[in-house]
Structure formats: structure tokens, C-alpha cells
Amino acid sequence: MKEAIVLLNMGGPNNLNEVEIFLHNMFNDPYIIRTKSKLLRRLIAAIITFSRTEKSQEIYRQIGGKSPLVDYTRSLCAKLQDEVGADVTVDFVMRYTPPMAEEVCGRLKEMGIEKVYLIPLYPQYSSTTTQSSLDDFEATAHRIGWNAIMSEIKHFFADPNYNRCVLERIKEAIGDAKSEEFDLVFSAHGLPQKIVDEGDPYQRHVIAHVEILKSLMQEEGIAFNAIHLAYQSKVGPMKWLEPSLETMLRSISSKKVLIFPIAFTIDNSETDYELSMEYAEIAHELGYRDYRVCRCPNDHPLFVKTLSELYAKMK
Numbered sequence: 001m002k003e004a005i006v007l008l009n010m011g012g013p014n015n016l017n018e019v020e021i022f023l024h025n026m027f028n029d030p031y032i033i034r035t036k037s038k039l040l041r042r043l044i045a046a047i048i049t050f051s052r053t054e055k056s057q058e059i060y061r062q063i064g065g066k067s068p069l070v071d072y073t074r075s076l077c078a079k080l081q082d083e084v085g086a087d088v089t090v091d092f093v094m095r096y097t098p099p100m101a102e103e104v105c106g107r108l109k110e111m112g113i114e115k116v117y118l119i120p121l122y123p124q125y126s127s128t129t130t131q132s133s134l135d136d137f138e139a140t141a142h143r144i145g146w147n148a149i150m151s152e153i154k155h156f157f158a159d160p161n162y163n164r165c166v167l168e169r170i171k172e173a174i175g176d177a178k179s180e181e182f183d184l185v186f187s188a189h190g191l192p193q194k195i196v197d198e199g200d201p202y203q204r205h206v207i208a209h210v211e212i213l214k215s216l217m218q219e220e221g222i223a224f225n226a227i228h229l230a231y232q233s234k235v236g237p238m239k240w241l242e243p244s245l246e247t248m249l250r251s252i253s254s255k256k257v258l259i260f261p262i263a264f265t266i267d268n269s270e271t272d273y274e275l276s277m278e279y280a281e282i283a284h285e286l287g288y289r290d291y292r293v294c295r296c297p298n299d300h301p302l303f304v305k306t307l308s309e310l311y312a313k314m315k
Helices: 018-027 038-062 069-084 101-110 127-143 160-174 193-197 202-219 245-251 269-285 301-314
Strands: 003-009 088-094 115-120 149-152 183-189 226-232 256-261 290-293
Touching (some): 003 069, 003 101, 003 127, 003 301, 038 269, 069 088, 088 101, 101 127, 115 301, 160 256, 160 290, 160 301, 183 245, 202 226, 226 245, 226 269, 245 269
Parallel strands (some): 003 088, 003 115, 183 226, 256 290
């Protein structure tokens, strides 16, 4: 039986022209804009896309003219392919930008792939990310008549190798500095409170993940002045998960902070621009003496090992 591992992520613009496509596809996602009326969703998406495209293009212009997410994912796939060997095909699919489900499903169908192991690159489960990506891939496969067996994983925040990778990124960012002088903030992508209240487990998973990492750091003797959880990327007037990262930064008295983007496995505009530029400016205005942001796992060897072992467990 011919098999494939497919990594799923939200995607990011490969160039400035794709920014509009990215916004259009994201805000037409029924898991993001949760209205029962498709017409209303299209109208909302059109308004948001029109109002945000130019500003978003400027953001991507400042980080190199594109999202780093696709290139890192491509590198991760290549390293995972080397790890698992030639007997299984490794590919990736993006939710909102190329390569999207129709392209990838069509390619794998033509290759004669009969079983697919789906691994969404979101450590914690949310309907807005994990479920959206899985449903889109599986619905596309059904639509094109590709009847492969699908095996999927929903989250991996408790995986030991993954968390060893997170700790490595934290240690890299601290370097020769004294960690005890820093506050560590795990910054998670925000979510409207209403979605959590409706039963989405994302916040519970994030909190559980922070507790696992705190225990691991204690075991390894990595000490910080204090450890916090905050949420970033709030959009619109709705109530979102709290505290916000800005509120958290205003409350930290040490004025030395290390940020780890706990909800992301691959660097993107929310890490390279929002955390590393926007919040860095806020920290500077607040008088911070040291403000640092960890890299995401990206294509780190321990993340490659994590994905390889997840695949092995799914077989």
C-alpha cells in the first residue's frame, strides 16, 4: 500500500500579490467567520480583505516580501522525508495559500497513494485551525474521488520530544544571559472568548501545555523570575482570551522578558512582525532593558524527530 505523510498548516503569502488571496480565503472560512449565511460571510470577508490588504502587504514587505512559513515547512518536509525514508511520500498542504488541498490531493491521487497520515502543525487543538485544516483536506479528497484511507492526529502538545525542542529554543534565546533575571511569557494566538465558551478546547490545551513546560524546566534547572501566559493577535471588538500580551508587558516589573510563541510551530508574520517588531516597540516604550523572542521549532532536528515518531505511532 502506497503511503504519504501530509503536514497541514494555515499557510502564508508566498509574495505580496498573495496577501489578498490569503485574507480572502481566511475570512471565507466558516470556522473563522461563524455565520450560517454564506452570503453574509462573503460580504464580511470582502470588507475585511478590502480594508486590510494594503496594511497587511506592508507588514509582509517589512519581513522580506512574504511569509517565512512556506519555506520553513518545505525544509521541514525535506528533513522529515530523509528521516522516514523513501517508502513513504512526505508532502504538505496549506489552508489559505498555495499549495492548497485541491493541488496536493490531486497530486497524491495521481501517485496512487492509498493511505495518508495527516499531521496538522498546530500543537494544541482548535476548531479554527486543526479542524478547519483536516475537514478541508478530507472534503477535497472526497470531492475529487480520491478514496485513500485517512489517519489523523489532533494535537501533540504533550509529546516529550516536541517539548524538548521548545526548551532548546528557549535556551538558545537566553544564550549566556541569566534566565533568573527574565520573565518568560508564553504567548498564544488569541481566540474569541465565545468560541471557547462553545466548547473549543484550545485554551485548556494551552494552559496544560504551559504546565508541562514549567515542570520540564524545573527538572532541567531552568529558572525564570516568573512565568506567564498571555494572548496576542486580537482582531475586532469581540471579547477575546485574556490577558493580552500588551497588558502582560505592562505588568512585568523586571523589564527583561523572553517571549515564546507557544501556539506556533513555524515562524510567520505573527512571530517575525507582531512579536519581533510591534511588541518590541511597545516594550521599548515601556522601558524594557531586554526584550527577546524565541524562534519557533521550524525545521529543528527534534521537531523532525517528533513528526517521525507521531507517524510511527499512527501506523
